[in-house]
Amino acid sequence: MFKQSDVEITKYNDYKYLIYTRVSSDKDSQKESVPNQIDICRYWLEQNHYEFNENAVLVDEDKSGTLFLERTAMQLILQKARNREIKMVLFKSIHRLARDLKDALEIKEVLLGHGVRVVTIEEGYDSYVEGKNDMKFEMFSMFAAQYPKSLSVSISSALAAKVRRGEHIGKIPYGYDRIEQKLVIKEDEANVIRQIYKWYNEEGFGFKKITHLLNKGVQQGEILPPRSGKAWQITSIQRIIKNPTFCGTFILNQYTTIKVDGRKKQIRNPEEKWLVFEDHHPAIVSKEDWKLANNKKKVNIKTKITPWNEFRGLLKCGKCGSNIVIIQSWNRKLDGTKTHWRYLKCSAYRRSGKNGCDNHVPIRYEEFRRFIVERLLETGQKVSLDFNNTLNNHSKQQVKQLENSIAKYQEKNEGLVDLYLDKLIDKVEFQVRRKEFEQQIKEAQDKLFLYKNEEVQEVSVKNIQQAFKTIEKKDQDLYHVLKVIIDYITVNIDGSVDIKYNFDLNK
Missing domain, CATH: 3.40.50.1390 (Resolvase, N-terminal catalytic domain)
Incomplete structure (x- = not known):
């Protein structure tokens, strides 16, 4: 079978x-x-x-x-x-x-x-x-x-009935325990939540400073770490500020799942479809404190997309594997004009400082772009490529790697059960790691299917040939071109760069 x-x-x-x-x-x-x-x-x-x-x-x-x-x-x-x-x-x-x-x-x-x-x-x-x-x-x-x-309608009705009875459904939020299906305050974690709101409302600290203060407190043993056991991150602080759970409010039907192009996608429902249960459970902070925090400048926990960044989604940190992002800063001169800088930064270091990663050697965005373009032009001139054979050889290697990856992830996923039964990991870590492995398996299986599709390979050959021609044109937005040619670029701590192409240039 x-x-x-x-x-x-x-x-x-x-x-x-x-x-x-x-x-x-x-x-x-x-x-x-x-x-x-x-x-x-x-x-x-x-x-x-x-x-x-x-x-x-x-x-x-x-x-x-x-x-x-x-x-x-x-x-x-x-x-x-x-x-x-x-x-x-x-x-x-x-x-x-x-x-x-x-x-x-x-x-x-x-x-x-x-x-x-x-x-x-x-x-x-x-x-x-x-x-x-x-x-x-x-x-x-x-x-x-x-x-x-x-x-789905029956399940939604049953969940709503549970919430009306004061029961909690879903993941247990930080600061709470769940006893007999109801949330109760976990004081040691709740104190961290209260401290975050105090710093944000009374001291006026921003998300980044709060993150650094929390991680400093964790190192000194004065503040509890997040449940993941890793360092606090900016996005975690943003979600805590925005989440009405901490003022005793539970919202049901805030999100729904739809199918787009054969895949599940979660979307946010209009507010009129939300089921809001006030005073559903004990509050860690008052409604006044929560409203004060959320009446400030709008809290945005979504990832911002910078259209001018032609390397978005392609840059990886050579040490921790996190995305490399582009940070902007400026300095005002005596004559009132501004000097702007755009430089590369590891996202883990940006979120959590030294708790997340090491700081990279400063690299200006413009200099980095010039270097990559010159490298691609040089590569295109030196190497004579038979794209069909080259891409076919690369695809065979990728198929083998993906098959090995799927087997490895499945073995790790099966081993999680033993770790959980032997109480070497708790239930939360078991669920998180299992979800990660399953997602990695699914992504590898999808890539495997695409690599075996000959029509996709033919389109890839034409796209790559056209992409190399486009590189030679000046003043072009190279985002889509780079995505066709490059799988990812590793930026190391010392400033050195490794390029992983979407095909094998050495054949």
């Missing part, structure tokens, strides 16, 4: 059918379990004179039926269909195929359009029998799409 993480799918060529199974989570009921789905499909195959083979089974585990692009096994089926390598795909039910009407119809269209027979056993749908009559498939797909929406 092949699961979503498997990449060796050559054995599929020996079989003209595939069985697709999916479970949303490990909590799915027995009737929706993978073995149950396989047994049902196996019985249908035997009844219809097919020889069952477990190598023809694909599994998407812990994958929601509402998320199309994240279901790697389904993407592989569609790729096989486009390559004309299969003749039939078997599903236990349309619920396993998709829980989104648009996705279900798109999957069926791709399969039928490439001569693949589609069978869903529970609904009795067989494209070979139905022909062009899509009414049955569309009707059952519509019912399948409605199920998660109805379930």
Whole structure:
């Protein structure tokens, strides 16, 4: 049986059918379990004179039926269909195929359009029998799409009922414990919250200064660290100031999850849809102090995008791996004019000082840009590239690295359970690290799929060739060009720079 993480799918060529199974989570009921789905499909195959083979089974585990692009096994089926390598795909039910009407119809269209027979056993749908009559498939797909929406409404109503009873749901905020499903103040942490509001409201300190004071207090043993055990950061202080939880208010339905291009995305609901529960739990700071803090200059915890920074998202610190950001400063001259500077800074050092990272050798943005452009021009002139072969070799290396990375992250993820059971890590750390590993696995799997897509590779070759030509033009915004050519740039403490390209220049 092949699961979503498997990449060796050559054995599929020996079989003209595939069985697709999916479970949303490990909590799915027995009737929706993978073995149950396989047994049902196996019985249908035997009844219809097919020889069952477990190598023809694909599994998407812990994958929601509402998320199309994240279901790697389904993407592989569609790729096989486009390559004309299969003749039939078997599903236990349309619920396993998709829980989104648009996705279900798109999957069926791709399969039928490439001569693949589609069978869903529970609904009795067989494209070979139905022909062009899509009414049955569309009707059952519509019912399948409605199920998660109805379930979401029921869950939301149940959560709202819990909150009305004074119960707390979600992550336990700093400064509180949860006892019998209700928040109670944890005094040692609550004192840190009160001190932050005092510095902010009474002393007029900014987020950066408060961060440095907190980390200095942590080093001296006078202030508790954040629950992560790491240093306090500016963004943590901003969230504490903005969060109404600390004045006893709980807000439900502040955010919702929507699907964009086959992936989940969290968005903020309009305020009129919020469910606000005043005096829901004991307050750490008064409502007056919270309002005073939030009536100041608007607290913005979102990452600012600087359009003029052509290296945004490309620069990494050589020591800690954090992003390198561009800091602006200025000095007023005697004649009233200003001199402006833009220079590179490690974001971890900027947020937490020496607790986060070391300070880099000062590098001016303009000088850095000039250096990178000259390096790219020099590289383009010295090296004669066969882009197709070069990119193909690089892709093979990347595929191997990604496969190794996926195996490594999965091994680490499995090892977390042992660490948690042996009480070497607590529940909070277990959940945080598990989420990180799962995210890394998902990102690696997505990249792996793209690297195996020949059409993507052909587009990449053309884009890279055009990007090198654009570098030669002066006064051009090079952001998109740099993204095509460069994977990332490492800026080391001593000011040295290492460039990782999106292809291998040494071949």
